[in-house]
Each structure stands twice: as C-alpha cells, then as structure tokens.
Amino acid sequence: MSLRNPKLLLAIPAVALIFVFMILPITNxxxxxxxxxxxxxxxxxxxxxxxxxxxxxDGYYWGVLGRSLLTAGAVTLLCLIVxxxxxxxxxxxxxxKAVFLYACIASPLMTGVLVRNFGWMIAAALNGPLNETLLAxxxxxxxxxxxxxxxxxxxxxxxxxxxxxxLPINNALRNISPTLIEASSSMGATRREVFRDIILPLSFPGxxxxxxxxxxxxxxxxxxxxxxxxxxxSYMPTLIIGELTGTFQWPFGSALAIVxxxxxxxxxxxxxxxxxxxxxxxxx
Amino acid sequence: MSExxxxxxxxxPVNVGFGILIVLLYIFLxxxxxxxxxxxxxxxxxxxxxxxxxxWRWYIxxxxxxxxxxxxxxxxxxxxxxxxxxxTVAMMAAMAGQVISGKLSGWFQLGMTLPLLVPELLTAVGLxxxxxxxxxxxxxxxxxxxxxxxxxxxxxxSIAAAIRQVPASLEEASASLGATGWQTxxxxxxxxxxxxxxxxGIFSFINSFDLYTISLLLKPLGGxxxxxxxxxxxxxxxxxxAAAAATLSILLSIGGVALVQKLVGLQRAF
Numbered sequence: 259m260s261l262r263n264p265k266l267l268l269a270i271p272a273v274a275l276i277f278v279f280m281i282l283p284i285t286n287x288x289x290x291x292x293x294x295x296x297x298x299x300x301x302x303x304x305x306x307x308x309x310x311x312x313x314x315x316d317g318y319y320w321g322v323l324g325r326s327l328l329t330a331g332a333v334t335l336l337c338l339i340v341x342x343x344x345x346x347x348x349x350x351x352x353x354x355k356a357v358f359l360y361a362c363i364a365s366p367l368m369t370g371v372l373v374r375n376f377g378w379m380i381a382a383a384l385n386g387p388l389n390e391t392l393l394a395x396x397x398x399x400x401x402x403x404x405x406x407x408x409x410x411x412x413x414x415x416x417x418x419x420x421x422x423x424x425l426p427i428n429n430a431l432r433n434i435s436p437t438l439i440e441a442s443s444s445m446g447a448t449r450r451e452v453f454r455d456i457i458l459p460l461s462f463p464g465x466x467x468x469x470x471x472x473x474x475x476x477x478x479x480x481x482x483x484x485x486x487x488x489x490x491x492s493y494m495p496t497l498i499i500g501e502l503t504g505t506f507q508w509p510f511g512s513a514l515a516i517v518x519x520x521x522x523x524x525x526x527x528x529x530x531x532x533x534x535x536x537x538x539x540x541x542x
Numbered sequence: 543m544s545e546x547x548x549x550x551x552x553x554x555p556v557n558v559g560f561g562i563l564i565v566l567l568y569i570f571l572x573x574x575x576x577x578x579x580x581x582x583x584x585x586x587x588x589x590x591x592x593x594x595x596x597x598w599r600w601y602i603x604x605x606x607x608x609x610x611x612x613x614x615x616x617x618x619x620x621x622x623x624x625x626x627x628x629x630t631v632a633m634m635a636a637m638a639g640q641v642i643s644g645k646l647s648g649w650f651q652l653g654m655t656l657p658l659l660v661p662e663l664l665t666a667v668g669l670x671x672x673x674x675x676x677x678x679x680x681x682x683x684x685x686x687x688x689x690x691x692x693x694x695x696x697x698x699x700s701i702a703a704a705i706r707q708v709p710a711s712l713e714e715a716s717a718s719l720g721a722t723g724w725q726t727x728x729x730x731x732x733x734x735x736x737x738x739x740x741x742x743g744i745f746s747f748i749n750s751f752d753l754y755t756i757s758l759l760l761k762p763l764g765g766x767x768x769x770x771x772x773x774x775x776x777x778x779x780x781x782x783x784a785a786a787a788a789t790l791s792i793l794l795s796i797g798g799v800a801l802v803q804k805l806v807g808l809q810r811a812f
Contacts, residue, residue, distance in 0.1 A: 265641045269650075272635035272694070276656055279691045283668030284660070290671055300674070340567055347564045360808035361799055366571055368745075368795035370752030372769045373788045376776060377574020380581050380591050380785070387577065387591055417574065425812050471659070478661030480755045485773065495663050502667060502759065515667050 291512035300508040309513035319514070326494040327521060329408070330476035333415045337472050338465065340416060341423035345464070348424065349431035367421035371481045378414045378486065379405060406488025414482050419475065423468040430464030431457070459537075466533065470526055477522045494518045575792050582785035589782050600786040610787055613771030617751050620682075620767065624689045625697075625747040631690075632697035632742055633735075636705045651702075658695040665692065666756040673760065685760045685767075689750040696749050697742035700811070704738020705731070737805040744805075748798045751791070 291309060294302030313319045348359045366374060381388045382404035389401040404410050434457060442452050480495040487493065494514065501511035577591040585595030604610055635654060642650050657665060669688050670679070678684040708731055716726040732739075754769045761770060768787065775784050802811050 263641045266638050268634035269638035271631045272638075272654060272698070275631060275691060275694060276653060279669060279672070279687055280657055280660070280665055283672035284664055285668075286671055286675075287664070287668045340570070343560070343563055344567050344571075347560075357803060357808055360812060361803070362568055362571055364799045364802070364808055364812060365792075365796055366575060368748050368752075368798050369575060369792050370754065370769055370795075372754050372773060373578065373752075373791050374574050376772075376784065376788055377578045379776070380577045380589055381573060383590065385590075387573075417570065420571065474659070475661055478663040480663055480758075481773075485776065498663065498667065499755075499758065502670065508671065512667065512671075515664060519664060 287512045288516060290509055291516050293509040293512075295507060295509060300506045302509070309510045310517070312510070313513055313517055319517075322492050322494055322497055323517065323521060325491070326477055326518065327525060329412060329415075329493065330473050330479075331525075332412055333419065333476045334469050334473045336412065336416045337419050337423045338469060341420050341427055341468070342461075342465075344420070345424045345427035345431055345461075348428045363421050363424055366417070371418050371479075372485065374417060375414050375482050375485045378410060378417070382410050382486075406486065406490065408487070408491060411483050411487045411491075411493075414486055415476055415479060418479070418482065419472040422472050422475070423465075426468040426471075427461055427464035430461045434460045462537065470529070473526065473529075474522055477518065578785050578788045578792060581782060582789040584782050584785075587781070589780060589785055600782040603781075603783045604786040604790075607783060609766065610768070610771050610775065610783070613766045613768040614787075614790070616765055617768040620686055620689050621747045621750040623686060624693050624750040625743040627690050628694045628697035628746040629701070629739055629743045632694060632701045632746075633739060635698060636702040637731075639702055640705060654698045654702075655695040657692050662692065662753070662755045666759040669756070670759045680761070680763045682762045682765060685757060685762050685765075688756045688760045689753060692753055692756055693746040693749045696745035700738050700742035700745055701735065703810075704735040704741075704806075707738075708734050741802050741805050741811060744798050744801055748795055751794065 290301060292305045292307065294304040294306050294308075296302045344363070348356070348363070351359050380386060383389070384401045384403065388404055389398075392398045393401065438456060439452055442456055443449075447455070478495055480499055483491075483493040483496050484499070487496065495518075498511050498514045498518070501507045501514060580591050580593050581589050582593075582600055583596050583598070584590060584593030585597040585599070586593070588594075632654075639647065639650055639654070652659075666688070669684075669691075673679045673681075673684040673687075678687075712730055712734075713726055716730045717723075721729070752769065753767075754773070757767045757770055766774070768791065772784060772787055775781075775787075799808070802808060
C-alpha cells in the first residue's frame with residue numbers, strides 16, 4: 259500500500275463521518291457513565307462509580323439484564339431454526355423463482371421495524387388471525403391475550419431478524435459445489451450423512467456471522483419491546499431510553515448501556531470460544 | 543427441484559413435508575405486511591384483519607391529518623438529503639478503498655460498515671450526548687447527521703461492490719489516452735458504477751425513512767419523522783389511519799425492491 263496515492267484522500271469524509279459521529283460519541287458515553295448526576299443539567303461535573311455500584315447491587319437490574327440476554331438468545335436460536343430451511347430452499351432456486359424468493363426476503367427487510375411490529379399487533383388482536391388460527395387448530399379453547407406478552411415480543415423480533423440470518427446462510431450454501439454432494443452420495447453416503455458431514459459444516463461460515471449479528475442487534479432492540487412488550491415487563495433498551503428521555507439521568511443511562519454492551523460482548527466471546535472448540539472437534 | 547432432491551427421489555414424503563414447511567415460513571414472513579395492507583382498506587372503525595368491506599376512507603383521513611403528513615414530508619426530506627450525501631461520500635470512500643490492499647483492506651471495510659454492526663441504540667445514545675456538547679441537540683441538522691451516519695454503510699456496500707467490477711485496465715487505458723483523472727471518472731467509471739450507485743442511494747433512502755430509535759433520541763423540537771408520528775398515533779389512537787400510513791411505507795419498500803431488481807438484480811444485491 260502506498261500512502262502517497264492521492265486517491266486515499268477520498269476516504270477522508272467517510273472516515274471523518276464515522277470517527278466524529280460514531281466512535282468519538284460512543285467513547286464519550288464511557289466517560290459519561292462515570293459522571294455524577296446533574297441537577298439542572300443532565301449530568302454533573304465530578305466523577306463517580308456510583309451508577310455501576312447501583313446497577314450491580316440491585317437485583318432488579320440483574321433481572322432485566324438477564325431477561326434481555328435470554329430473550330435475545332431465544333430469538334437467535336428461533337431465527338436459525340426458521341432461517342435455515344428458507345436459506346436452503348432459496349439456495350436451490352433459479353431464474354424467476356429465485357427472484358420471487360429474494361423479493362419475499364427483501365420486502366420485509368426493507369420495511370421499517372415499527373411497521374412490521376404494527377403488523378403483529380393486528381395479528382395478535384383478541385379476535386385476530388393468530389387467535390383464530392389457534393382456535394381452529396383446537397390448540398386453545400378461548401382467545402388468548404397475546405398483545406403485550408413476552409411471546410409476542412420474541413415472535414416479532416424473530417420476524418425482524420430472519421432476513422439477517424437467511425442471507426448469509428444462503429450465500430454459504432450457494433458456495434457449496436454440487437459435485438461435492440454428488441460425489442459423497444455416489445460413494446454411498448445417506449442423505450442424513452451428506453447433510454451432517456458436508457452441508458452443515460460448510461454452511462457454518464454463514465450461520466456463525468448470522469447468529470452473532472442477530473444476537474447483538476436483538477439484545478439492543480428498542481422498538482419491538484417498547485411497542486409490543488407493554489408496561490409490565492422491562493428490557494434493557496427500554497430502561498435505557500427511559501432514563502435518557504424520561505428522567506434525564508444521562509450518566510445512569512450510559513452506565514446501563516455500558517453494562518449491556520459488556521455483557522453482550524462476553525456472551526458473544528463465550529459463544530465464539532464454544533463454537534470454535536466444537537468446530538475443531540468436528541474436524542478431528 | 544434440484545440435484546439434491548433428484549438424487550433422493552425415493553424419499554417423497556420428506557419433500558412434501560418440507561414443501562409445507564417452506565410455505566408456512568414464507569407466510570410467516572409476509573403475514574404482517576399483508577395484514578397491514580388488508581387492514582388499511584377496511585370500511586369499519588377498527589384495525590382488523592380480515593377487513594370489513596372496502597374503502598379508501600382511511601387514506602383520505604391520513605392525508606387530512608397534519609401530524610402524520612408533516613411526519614411523512616419530514617421523512618421524505620431527510621431521506622432525500624441522506625441519499626444524496628451518502629452516495630457522494632460512499633462513492634469517494636469506495637474509490638479510496640480500491641487502492642488499499644492486504645489486511646488493511648479488511649479493516650477499512652469493517653470500519654465503513656460499523657454503523658450497521660453496532661446496535662443503533664448505542665450510536666443513538668452516544669450521538670445524543672455528542673450533539674448536546676457541540677450545541678446541536680434537538681436540531682434538524684443533528685437528526686440529519688444521525689441519519690447520514692446510519693445509512694452510510696448501505697450506500698458504501700452497494701457502491702464498493704459495483705466499483706470492484708470495474709477492471710483497473712480501463713482506468714489505465716483511459717489515462718494513457720490522455721484523459722485527466724476527472725475525465726476518467728466522469729466518462730469511464732461513473733457510467734459503469736451507475737446501477738450500483740443508484741442502488742446505494744435507494745437503500746440509503748429507505749433505511750433513513752425507516753429509522754426509529756435514533757430519531758427518537760435526536761428528535762428536533764417540534765418535528766416528527768413518520769415512524770415517530772406513527773408510534774405516537776398507535777399508542778394514543780390506534781385507528782385504521784395507521785394502517786394506511788404503514789401501507790404507504792410498505793409500498794415504498796416494495797418499490798425499492800423492484801427498482802433494485804431492475805438495476806442490478808436482487809440476487810447480486812443481497
């Protein structure tokens with residue numbers, strides 16, 4: 259790489275945009291979390307660790323954090339279960355059918371989260387399609403109150419993030435050479451063996467980034483719990499935004515956001531360590 | 543259907559079961575959109591699916607609601623500015639990215655897509671403090687910067703993919719024939735990356751149009767974007783007008799999908 263190449267200068271606006279309006283502000287948030295509470299201003303002049311002490315010593319915040327982390331985990335797993343068959347089916351499609359399937363993934367993806375969540379509000383109404391379906395299947399005897407439940411939050415979040423999982427898995431599956439599958443099945447491998455020993459390991463490069471991306475985004479998702487979760491259950495993002503916009507406790511809100519971020523990084527790190535060990539074992 | 547299923551054509555029941563599963567999963571994907579569009583045409587007073595009868599009344603009501611229409615106009619304006627700015631900045635960055643090689647190239651890509659990978663909530667909180675410090679809190683300009691930041695990666699990814707397709711030899715040929723750098727850009731590179739550039743603009747515009755969390759925290763005084771106005775409307779009124787507003791937003795995204803298909807093909811875009 260030659261630093262003298264004048265073309266490199268073209269990157270300055272983009273680098274400045276991301277550095278000044280993203281990296282700097284997020285770093286700033288760490289400092290903000292150690293500020294004392296303000297009286298007339300949203301934050302004070304001195305530094306303290308009181309916000310972290312408060313969060314870590316209060317079972318309430320541990321509970322909310324645990325709920326957020328677990329909910330995101332459930333969303334990630336369900337996303338994988340829903341996305342894999344779709345990605346598999348998509349990776350086989352050609353021509354007009356492929357275009358149609360891509361459009362079915364892209365249209366929800368390009369529709370706003372708020373709008374899609376609103377769709378689930380309609381579906382979850384007392385006499386809405388979800389209840390009607392459950393009644394028709396005989397799974398329930400009278401309509402359930404689905405709105406403002408944790409189950410609906412999870413369902414809507416899965417819907418939000420499925421495209422983020424389908425696309426990388428689909429790309430990984432498309433990269434598997436068909437001759438590899440033909441060869442192994444002609445050598446007597448059963449359908450299940452082909453899937454377990456060839457297709458699944460080779461789709462891992464799509465599954466792994468998909469799962470991490472969905473988990474990280476699901477932990478910090480705000481709109482869905484705010485709209486569909488109701489007032490009874492709190493998640494970290496709704497708590498953080500409440501502190502920042504409702505009570506104007508910026509340092510405390512920042513500390514909550516940092517606790518959430520650090521926990522997310524720990525979970526992702528743990529997941530990476532576990533899966534890389536699993537990968538090594540399956541190779542051996 | 544495929545090589546795989548042909549090889550195992552003796553296992554028909556599995557394929558039928560898989561077919562049903564796939565259909566159900568696609569119904570799951572499309573259901574919220576279909577229900578909103580359906581509910582927007584109801585003739586009744588409630589948001590419900592299936593709708594009661596058919597009417598355009600809630601669309602008329604939408605355009606008579608000043609708060610919602612103001613939100614729509616604000617979202618369109620911010621989205622248009624976001625698209626133009628991100629297309630320009632991303633085009634420049636993608637050209638610079640081409641001359642970066644080796645390991646640094648990967649880091650550059652990562653950096654350029656950072657706003658997509660870090661949760662919107664964190665960026666929004668950070669920006670809230672930052673804009674307060676530089677005295678741009680609660681201004682339209684501040685909100686605009688947030689939208690540009692959040693939409694930039696979409697423009698960058700599309701444009702960088704398009705520029706990678708342009709062979710370096712074309713540029714060299716143009717230069718050896720005596721064209722200046724600007725002439726080469728305008729007459730050789732720009733026409734070739736035009737579809738990718740336009741796609742980047744569409745993605746960027748639609749992403750800006752849909753943003754919620756960052757708009758909530760950076761909301762300017764007295765101004766609402768359409769998603770913010772819609773959230774308030776859903777919380778306090780919950781009438782089919784909301785379905786009409788949401789349908790307009792869905793039509794925008796379907797239009798975007800169709801345009802992307804026409805410009806570069808969905809399969810290459812995603």
